[in-house]
Amino acid sequence: MFSTSIPAKQIVYQLKEPQSSVPAAAFPAYKLWSSLKDVCDLLRIAATPSIEQETLQFQHVRYRRGQRIYTMGQPFKALYVVRDGALKTVVVDDAGQEQILSFPMRGDMIGIDGIFPRLYSSEAIALSDCELVYLPFKQFAALGKSHLGLDSAIYSVMSEDLLREQSVIRMLGAIGAEARVAQFLAWMSKRFDEIGQGGAAFSLPMSRIEIGSYLGLSLETVSRAFSHFKKAGFISVDRRTIDIHDWQALAGLRHAAPAGSQKQRDARKRSA
């Protein structure tokens, strides 16, 4: 139904479900292969001399807005690193409910959650046209053995992902609605800044519904929070265009917690 198999060394434009009739050629023939060092740079892994000498190349794949990179239940074959564009990863429960897990952007690795069950256990969908580096898992994992420190670096990438999820859990479990949205905006701003797209003014790649799903809120609550921050002068909002005027104010809203958890009770008991 949806064959992701990419025959060993062959350029494949991933253009199923064209949706709009732009031909593949409409994409500039950017750069379709990455060396191991390129991948490490993307992932912010320090490259050793040994890594720089590796000649194995990894293919780039492109997706259009709305396309699925992989689907729940599909056999796990590869990891992907985002080179350009924005995506969402979601799980769909048996009732058809979508829950968004992350919004991967440049430098993020996706597909990790498929390693253990040997099946992708979430779906990745492109929010904008995007370009990914395709890493066949076996080949990539094998490189960990031949390059000193690369295995630890891969562990690091996975560990980082765990950390990111932990901060989401913390947010969902112990923070009020407005503070979640504020923190989300602060994160996005920081993220766009790192990527070099200007952290102060950017365009959100996702809808209010998607933000709501990610934050455990309804779309209306997200919208209202935006409006509130606008009135307070922290940001400007116009549709998906955001200008951050007061990053500190947003990041500072982390506290203000009325949701899910006991406010200021108990705190800590045992003295260390």
Next chain:
Amino acid sequence: MFSTSIPAKQIVYQLKEPQSSVPAAAFPAYKLWSSLKDVCDLLRIAATPSIEQETLQFQHVRYRRGQRIYTMGQPFKALYVVRDGALKTVVVDDAGQEQILSFPMRGDMIGIDGIFPRLYSSEAIALSDCELVYLPFKQFAALGKSHLGLDSAIYSVMSEDLLREQSVIRMLGAIGAEARVAQFLAWMSKRFDEIGQGGAAFSLPMSRIEIGSYLGLSLETVSRAFSHFKKAGFISVDRRTIDIHDWQALAGLRHAAPAGSQKQRDARKRSA
């Protein structure tokens, strides 16, 4: 203040802050070293012949109820695998708020979130007396190179942890209070069953507050949910002793969602 350094090959009883004055000798001299194969068995990793021949041994460490295994910000040195007992992992925010991330039990690996930042980014605290296997990270990671398939297995363990966190996120983001508690009980039951402590009747190692923190609920809501399930005949509750009478009923409450997210709208749009 809290030195975790364990001098290479030497038995160390971790018994700081005795709390109650039970001497170390009160513990039976169980088995204080594990081979790589033992560790793999614990982690449910298939052991290859090469792994069975590995002679490197890993030390066991014991902790008493209430003791910290590691603390946030402490330099990362080792992973631990739970051999016996139950723990909690928590993050503490700048306001002193605790948020519980997981309740590791036999077969779980902890400390993974410290790999990337080279600092433990959460705390692990023993809920009961327990016994862990101490895996110095460098030595352990190095084994991944010399044993075929072990590196992939380690990736699997980490990937599994990611999956577990994802299901927590899904719960916090899109499910009502009672359903969370129900699912929590169903999980615990399954977990105790796997460990061989009887999935139908068990004793919870954690308090209502801790369950609430994990599930993003107040302790009162947890308590009320327990009472409700008792009245409905799904379980018996007496303090921390739980008897599951109708596992299906609990697991079935997964749906019933009124919290955090849009109920039955939109669902899925683009047809695959």
Next chain:
DNA sequence: CGATGCCTTGAGGACCCTCAAAGCAGGTGG
């Protein structure tokens, strides 16, 4: 036996979801 945690149960109210309507942008087709 008093003190201390932990758990249960009740009453009131805050927060955020649900439902509803209207404004706007982009795309399609006449």
Next chain:
DNA sequence: CCACCTGCTTTGAGGGTCCTCAAGGCATCG
């Protein structure tokens, strides 16, 4: 080029879930 449709966003009104506050029971421990 404009009408129309669809999808996204904003804003308002009402109500439900779950938190907060409070009091009392029941174990464990010094």
